[in-house]
Amino acid sequence: MQAALDIAAQGFHAYLVEKSPSIGGRMAALDKTFPTLDCSACILTPKLSEVSRHPNITLYTYTDIESVIGKEGDFKVRIIKRARYVDAKKCSGCGSCADECPVEVPNEFDEDLGFRKATYMPFPQATPNIYTIDMNTCIRCKRCLKACERGAIDLDMQDERIDLEVGAIIIATGYRLFDVSAYPRLGYSQIPDVINAMEYERLINAAGPTHGHLIRLSDGRIPQSIGFVQCVGARDVNKDVPYCSRVCCMYGIKNAVMAKEHHPNAEVTVYYADIRAFGKGFEEFYEMARTRFGVKFLRGRVAEVTRDHKTQRLHCKVEDTETAKPIEAVHDLIVLSPGIQPPIGIEELVRKLGITTRNDGYVDVSHYYFGPVETKVPGVFVCGCADGPKDIPDSVTAGSAAAMRASIVLARGGRKK
């Protein structure tokens, strides 16, 4: 998004191709951001509208890349605009279709905690502000056809192939969260009150499935004691994730602070390997979590989480590595902070673009020090988490950097479109 805005601001034209129905990515689903505790949606949505209104940006959402040919300055990209069964020009995003739709399915935007209809908009500020019909679950009852006053619904819509001619390509595909059920001993997917950090984000989000009430999923009670387990699926060679996720320390601290904001009397403990508060304002934020909010930090990687059948509370076995003593702490809710991994489908995209990934699965860059946003194919650039874990400010920096590199190609006479 930042890359598209920067390119467009220079007078070049940018096509923004997005797989899901809306731009915004992960940030749209987050509640607050570290280290300022800004509301994520509040700082993101102005950017969304800027992108959607910019005359030099053409937005293709719900769209996949089919093929890429050509070379620097002259690429031909064929995209498949998947049928959303709603005419983008006619839809006003009023939601009458969703009110009428009888099909309820788990809402992936809420990490499957809440429900959405078969005709849906992922979140209220979705950009473009139009509905999409999920044909995998639609029963073709056609009630939405009657409900839509503008006649925007077209259940016979077909996928559309579009050829774009561009001078440069920027990859900004984001990341996927590590699947924490790969650690069965931590109880995720077996114990309902062991959740991952993304589910927690949705729980504390006012627009989320509980309208921002932080509760236990098993019985709806307010947790009096919450444990955050850091480094789940990060810095672990046994799980093929030897690298640091760069964000889980800080979002973990942020989540712990938010737990105190929601339930000031709750006991909140963060179990960490070590705190990597390296960015601007991060160390101060960590300090504030400890001193002002009273979050307890315990150094040790959690061994096992079990549930007591009588009390329904969670027992967390961990070694306090500062005193070398094994302890068993009791919590009502445990939030696992997953590391991050290359996005799903990156292998296919990489193949189509003729670029490479490193053995950790992230897009390889042309030079470790001096080519951080260039791939090994001239004219193809990368930013965000596609080439390695990044937080929001770093992703924005990389987006601008990639835009700069790409616009050099364009300024030299690469396709102006």
Added chain:
Amino acid sequence: MKEFVLYTGCTTPVRVPAYEASVRAVLEKLDVQLIDMKDANCCGAQYLESVNRKAFAAMSGRILALAERYDRDILAICGACSGSLKAVKVMLDRDRVMRAEVNDLLAEEGLEYTGVTEVKHLLQVFHEDIGYDAIRNAIVKPYSPDTRLAAHYGCHVTRPYDIVHVDDPENPTIIDKIIEIAGATPVQYSGKTRCCGGPMLAMDPHVAAKIGLDKIRNIRDENADGIVTACSFCDIQLTQVQYEEGVDPATRIPVLTLPQFLGPALGIDKNALGIYLNKISPDKIFAAVSGVS
């Protein structure tokens, strides 16, 4: 037809002969032929292993060398045995000096370890050699889904993965899958992959009992009708621990080895599986299999 040379180890024939008998009966039914290893010795697991590495390598090495005479891979049914044999195999394959020293000792008997035989635990034979489809096709008297069973895999059966290559040590599934194929319901419980406490018996029976009873309590919490094991030591420990002081006899949960559980579903007679030797009667579980008395 698959053939293996069966290494029973010492504990199984002496303390859980029913396990050995049921392995034979079930594998025969599933077209796996077993050849008895004659003149075998103890694998040297744990106790000797912790005292003298070379003596341990020689003991398990002798068994590996004996198997070469039969020109078959080894089937080990006890977790400790399969763990030791696999660990020593890796040791002898990597450490040339150790291999030469062990072979010097074995030469007295005219034996030599060359590394051609593989070692498999019973779970691998079920999973890799027989396969779930063949087991499913052989089921004639399925259990009822109301029968809830807890799988206990045993530490040395699945760990360390890089040496034993049996199942995911953190999330093992083979026993659960077989429980499901036989018609019953596998139950998940806290601390599923934890130790049974058995190896601690010689050092601290109190700690061993505590670990074992903790496991039993977790299994009881899930209302399981029985426990299915794949290791002789685990089977003994999880049974014995339920006779500790303070355990209500009415709450005892029957412990079955995997072939004892699978046998009745394959139509094998209970007596051939040595069920009458099980200390805690599993009759309640078998009542759910139609036609088994």
